[in-house]
Structures are given as C-alpha cells and as structure tokens.
Amino acid sequence: MEKKWWHSAVIYQIYPRSFMDADNDGIGDLAGVIGKLDYLATLGIDVIWLSPVFRSPMDDNGYDISDYHDIAPEFGTLAEMDRLIAEAARRGIRIVMDLVVNHTSDEHPWFVEARKSKDNLYRDYYIWRAPRADGSPPDRQRASFGGSAWEFDPATGEYYYHLFSKRQPDLNWENPQVQEEVHRMMNWWLDRGIGGFRMDVIDLIGKEVDRGITTEGPRLHPLLQQMHAATFGHRDVLTVGETWSATPETAKLYSDPARKELSMVFQFEHVTLGHHPEHGKWQQRAFDLLELKRVITKWQTALADTGWNALFWNNHDLPRAVSKYGDPGRYRVESAKMLATALHCLKGTPYIYQGEEIGMTNVRFDAIEEYRDIETLNLYRERTAAGVPHESMMEGIFANGRDNARTPMQWHAGENAGFSTGTPWIQVNPNHREINVAAALDDPNSILHHYRALIRLRKERPVVVYGRYLPHLEDHPQVFAYERRLGEERIVVINNFSGQTVELELPAELRHRAGECLVSNYAPVRRLGERLSLHPFESFALALAA
Numbered sequence: 001m002e003k004k005w006w007h008s009a010v011i012y013q014i015y016p017r018s019f020m021d022a023d024n025d026g027i028g029d030l031a032g033v034i035g036k037l038d039y040l041a042t043l044g045i046d047v048i049w050l051s052p053v054f055r056s057p058m059d060d061n062g063y064d065i066s067d068y069h070d071i072a073p074e075f076g077t078l079a080e081m082d083r084l085i086a087e088a089a090r091r092g093i094r095i096v097m098d099l100v101v102n103h104t105s106d107e108h109p110w111f112v113e114a115r116k117s118k119d120n121l122y123r124d125y126y127i128w129r130a131p132r133a134d135g136s137p138p139d140r141q142r143a144s145f146g147g148s149a150w151e152f153d154p155a156t157g158e159y160y161y162h163l164f165s166k167r168q169p170d171l172n173w174e175n176p177q178v179q180e181e182v183h184r185m186m187n188w189w190l191d192r193g194i195g196g197f198r199m200d201v202i203d204l205i206g207k208e209v210d211r212g213i214t215t216e217g218p219r220l221h222p223l224l225q226q227m228h229a230a231t232f233g234h235r236d237v238l239t240v241g242e243t244w245s246a247t248p249e250t251a252k253l254y255s256d257p258a259r260k261e262l263s264m265v266f267q268f269e270h271v272t273l274g275h276h277p278e279h280g281k282w283q284q285r286a287f288d289l290l291e292l293k294r295v296i297t298k299w300q301t302a303l304a305d306t307g308w309n310a311l312f313w314n315n316h317d318l319p320r321a322v323s324k325y326g327d328p329g330r331y332r333v334e335s336a337k338m339l340a341t342a343l344h345c346l347k348g349t350p351y352i353y354q355g356e357e358i359g360m361t362n363v364r365f366d367a368i369e370e371y372r373d374i375e376t377l378n379l380y381r382e383r384t385a386a387g388v389p390h391e392s393m394m395e396g397i398f399a400n401g402r403d404n405a406r407t408p409m410q411w412h413a414g415e416n417a418g419f420s421t422g423t424p425w426i427q428v429n430p431n432h433r434e435i436n437v438a439a440a441l442d443d444p445n446s447i448l449h450h451y452r453a454l455i456r457l458r459k460e461r462p463v464v465v466y467g468r469y470l471p472h473l474e475d476h477p478q479v480f481a482y483e484r485r486l487g488e489e490r491i492v493v494i495n496n497f498s499g500q501t502v503e504l505e506l507p508a509e510l511r512h513r514a515g516e517c518l519v520s521n522y523a524p525v526r527r528l529g530e531r532l533s534l535h536p537f538e539s540f541a542l543a544l545a546a
C-alpha cells in the first residue's frame, strides 16, 4: 500500500457555531477557532474538519450555502479564514472544509435565478418537475427533514426537488455546468491552501430522480472520478465522503487509490444498528455489543488490503459517544477512555468530534422549544401530528437528536462554560461545571490526556497505522478484543463494554503473554495469565514482547 500522510493523521471535527465565540454574539466564530489552535496542538491532532462556515441563511446551520466564495458574517471574514489556514499550518495542522454540493440554499443566486422562469439560464442547475394532473407532487418521495421531497413554486407552476429542507434545493448533477461550477469553486479553495474536503452526502449526487434512485446512482463514481481529475487528484490532500448508504463493497469503490476517487468515506452501519426498523433514530434499540463487534470486524476485514476506513463514534449529527456507547453516569470517565482506546487502536483514520475528548454527554432540554435543530423540530411536529406521543418523541430526541452534539463546547466551569459572554444560540449543558477542558488539562488521569496518549501512539507505532486487524473473543457479549499485527509487532486491545466486572478465559495464543502496557483506564496491564478479570469498562492496549 502506498503510504499517505492521512493514514497516520488524527482529525478533529469543529462545529464552529458551538466551538468558541470570540465576539460574544452567542455564536461561535473563526476567531474563536484561531484562539483555540494552541489547545488543539496540545491535543496532538493533525487536521481540523471545519463544518461549513460559508455565507448561509442558517436554515440548517450552514449546510444550506448561499455563497461558496464568502464566509458567513456570524462566523467572520475571508481574511479570518485565510488567517486560520495560516495559523493552523504554523502548528502543523491542516484545515479540511465541508463541501456541501448535493444542494444549495434557496438563497443561492443560482436558485434565485432558476426560479424566475422555466427558460432561465440557471433553471437546469436544479431539478424541476410539472405537477400531476390534480396538482399534486410528481411522486411520493419524502424529504429527510419531513414532508414531501417536492416543493411547489408558484412563480413557474412547477415543483423543485429537495432531499433535506425545502430551503435546500438539490443541484442537478446531470448538468455539466453544475459540475464545472463546483470544480471551479473547489480549486478556488484548494488554491487558498486548504488540506482537503469532507463531502456532505456525496453518495446522493448520482441520483436519478425519475427512476427513484437517490443514493449511489450509476453516475456517482464517474462523477467522483471526474471531480478527482479536475480538482484534488493532483494535490496531496485528504477527501472523506459522507456516504450513509455505503457498504464494505462500495467503500472499496470510493477509497481504492487505483480508482482515483476519495481517500476514505464515513459509513454509518455501526450508527444505524441502534435505529428502529420502522421509527429509525427516533426509537433507540437496545445496545448489542455482538452486533457492534460484527460490524467493526466486517469493515476492518473488508478494507484490510483495498481502501481505507474512517473511524468515528460521533459527529455534529450524532449523539455523544459516551452517552450512546458508554456510561454518561457513574463510569463516564472509564467508559469514555475505553471507547477512545477501542476506536483509536483500529486500522483507519480516527476522527474526534469537539468535546468527545473531555467526555461531553447528551443533553435533556425540558421543552421542545429549547431545541434548535431543523431536523428535530420538523420531525417533532410531523410525528406528534401523526400520533406519536410527545413523551415518546422526546425520548427519541434525548437519545438521537442532533442538538446533543451541538451544545456549546465546555471550556471551563464558569459562565456559559467559557464559550461566550453573550447569550449562547443554544443552552450550555449544565454539567459543564464538572466536564470542561480546564479541569481535564489539570487532571493527569483525564479523558483528554488519554486521547493525547492514543494520538501519540499512532505517531510512534506503525503497527497502529498499518497492522493487520484480527478479532478475538468474537462471541463474548461484553468484551471487544482484537489484535493488530505488523511483522513481529503485536498489540492486543481488550475492552469491557459493560458496567459489570467480567471474568473471562483468554484464547490460547494470548495466554501467559507479557509486554509493555501502552494505554489503560485502570492500573496498567503488563502480563496475561490464562484468565482475565476486567473492571467495569476496563480497557487496555498491550504490546506483546516477541
């Protein structure tokens, strides 16, 4: 495998609206990010994935872009974006920007023009269809944020297509002019020195609406290969696609270097395990470690020799890792450290979502009015109107609502957790008094310092980056154990995903082995016997002596 810098990189995702508010208007901004670069350098990360900061009406907090060549005033200016790129580079950190080109905002000039008339030059930048004879939408497709995927536009008497909010009209990627405009914009940003792109719902740009195809359409991979050739292909940058529909087979199509498409993709099979077959994320299923282990092993094995995994527990759309996969209560610290070790010792590029490194948790706002996310608010209205009880929907929001990830970053125990001296756009989680960066930096046993150790491990040990993954104890319902091997180097990683003490019998090839304990969340483990007793959420990585 040809080595790439991003194979050993650790990426930190910043949701700028909630990260740090330097001008105290209640909304995070670029100046706030710049002010925290030394903190991020201390953490040891190599790349910042910056969620969108482009000009936007903020219908979907910036995932609805009205100007790809300017910064939203609430976040700052182009000059500050250039300063962020330069200041990050001084610390050896690259900035990866969020490319949102499946759709634009309805305030983008392209759409403002397109809706003026059927023969407007920009009409075919979007997807329009005539109503059915009775005036109803062309078909019954639904949008992710509630309602029909078709919005009627009275000015021209046609419907336009939107897979998200009605203020996020889908671009028509069959139109070569759309492809050229996007490529031109991508090169404009790459020439400004960014380190690559995270590509929002990129599996949707090959859609064939009339055939009811939304994800992974037949034209998707040719479009990505054309994009590769026209923009980032000849630059040493990172590209990661958000592909909710990806399977191990298609992930190899996206990330096999020989195919000249992307570096890697985010797949979500471990996320959707917890979703109800009928009610999706709004009715959380019981956590089943055996299912999770099967999915992780499937992906580690499938991409062992072709392609590359992106590793993550959470992001700005997902519940907090420690709340979903660990214990946000009694064993919050132990379980957060366990989750970090379990993920960061796998093969692939690990992503840390802002606040994950201090064990930030989900939030429970009392009233629906305290929530901000368009998906949550739209689906609350739609589902309760359809008869879902308020309490049931609130439980779904507590478990999987996107605002769980969007409460302000908790910098210290004081007012607004040090995020802003203004009124934050969304409430701060009250537990910031105990859970915050200042306390974590001061505590040598904090989750934060555990992440720093894991990041260092990836830099120091090629086996962590390139070692082959081998599962152990595959049928154990509480323990996720695996090994990484590279030449003579062997690392054993054992994680108790339960809040109980677990006694187990070790597989023969691990018995009576000893070595250097690389990380642990209890006392270091340097020697294995025939049996092993694990404390609640105990986790360690052991480098076996030859």
Ligand code: TEU
Pocket: 060, 063, 064, 100, 144, 164, 200, 201, 242, 244, 281, 316, 317, 318, 402
């Ligand atoms: O998310 C794609 C997407 O499908 C998610 O919104 C997912 O459906 C939902 O979060 C499940 O809980 C991307 C961005 O990450 C998200 O923030 C945007 O809202 C969305 O695309 C539209 O751009």
